Amino acid sequence: MKHAYLILAHGSYALLQRLVSAIDDERNDIFIHIDRKQTELPRLQVKHSRLFLLDRERVSVFWGDVSVVAAEFALMASAYKQGEYAYYHLLSGVDLPLKSQNDIHDFFETHQGKEFIGFYDGADLSVSLVRKVQRYHLFAQDFRGSGLVFLAKRIARALAIRAQELLGIKRHTNIRFAKGTQWWSLTGALIESLLSKQDEILSLYKHTFCADEIAIQTYVYNSPFMAQVFAPEDEAKSSLRHIGWRDGALYDWTRADYEDLKRSTALFARKFNEEDPDFLDSIIELSHDKQ
Numbered sequence: 001m002k003h004a005y006l007i008l009a010h011g012s013y014a015l016l017q018r019l020v021s022a023i024d025d026e027r028n029d030i031f032i033h034i035d036r037k038q039t040e041l042p043r044l045q046v047k048h049s050r051l052f053l054l055d056r057e058r059v060s061v062f063w064g065d066v067s068v069v070a071a072e073f074a075l076m077a078s079a080y081k082q083g084e085y086a087y088y089h090l091l092s093g094v095d096l097p098l099k100s101q102n103d104i105h106d107f108f109e110t111h112q113g114k115e116f117i118g119f120y121d122g123a124d125l126s127v128s129l130v131r132k133v134q135r136y137h138l139f140a141q142d143f144r145g146s147g148l149v150f151l152a153k154r155i156a157r158a159l160a161i162r163a164q165e166l167l168g169i170k171r172h173t174n175i176r177f178a179k180g181t182q183w184w185s186l187t188g189a190l191i192e193s194l195l196s197k198q199d200e201i202l203s204l205y206k207h208t209f210c211a212d213e214i215a216i217q218t219y220v221y222n223s224p225f226m227a228q229v230f231a232p233e234d235e236a237k238s239s240l241r242h243i244g245w246r247d248g249a250l251y252d253w254t255r256a257d258y259e260d261l262k263r264s265t266a267l268f269a270r271k272f273n274e275e276d277p278d279f280l281d282s283i284i285e286l287s288h289d290k291q
Helices: 013-022 067-080 101-110 125-133 148-167 188-196 198-204 215-221 224-228 235-239 255-263 277-286
Strands: 003-009 028-034 050-053 087-092 185-187 241-243 268-270
Touching (some): 003 013, 003 101, 013 028, 013 277, 028 067, 067 198, 067 215, 087 188, 185 188, 188 198, 188 215, 198 215, 215 224, 235 241, 255 277
16 A cells, blocks of 8 residues: 655755654655745655655745645645545644554554544634634735735735725635644545645635645535545544644644654644654654564
8 A cells, every 4th residue: 555745845855864764664655845945955865665855846845835735736746646645644844653563564554545634623722713814815825935025015915804804804714614733644546636626725715815724624524525534523633733832833843742643643743843863863763664
């Protein structure tokens, strides 16, 4: 049962090599998208997997913009052209596996046909969805930045959003939107279905905010694939990711979190940094088969 690993990266190449080495297995093909704004590309080594570093398909990625989803589709399309895969796993370049490849493949063989994608169901969901995808966001490639021009764009965007709120302007009111973590493990059948709607999906999410948390979830939620979601009531369990959220912000795991990560039933964790190589090695050790 072949798997495709789809990796979004924009730096931290030493950590990326650790990730690639941890998933390097003859049962896996690895596809990597490096943000087109990056001029320096990594030289990555594998021993068992086929490794594909996207080139002409690369997208300039801007945080919060639909370009993030476009990069995901570039990875899906590149992998889909290479053959059939039972599962496609979307990871970032600063993620690491917590289980061995034998454990991971055994898990997906046991749960073959299930879709592993998380759905958020917090009290603020409705308000969040309206603001992120049903209002028109100006300067959607400039959610992060600095300087007077960035500040002017930020003020203009906020004023435009407020005007839409006062006037009761909402887009796409015929769509039931859903939201969850960006990272997933999906069947080949669902990837094929998504690719058939790629242009439609990317067009729908122009001038929105954080579509990477919404586009794929919304498609699944409104499709027959929703019946196959592993645990729709539990975002973390269903996505198989142990993500370091703390006080509403994404937290980099440190050696103080080792026991927590070791106990986790998730297959993957995010996110890490390169500050403590020994800690990273201890996490990599968790993904080795126990003798």
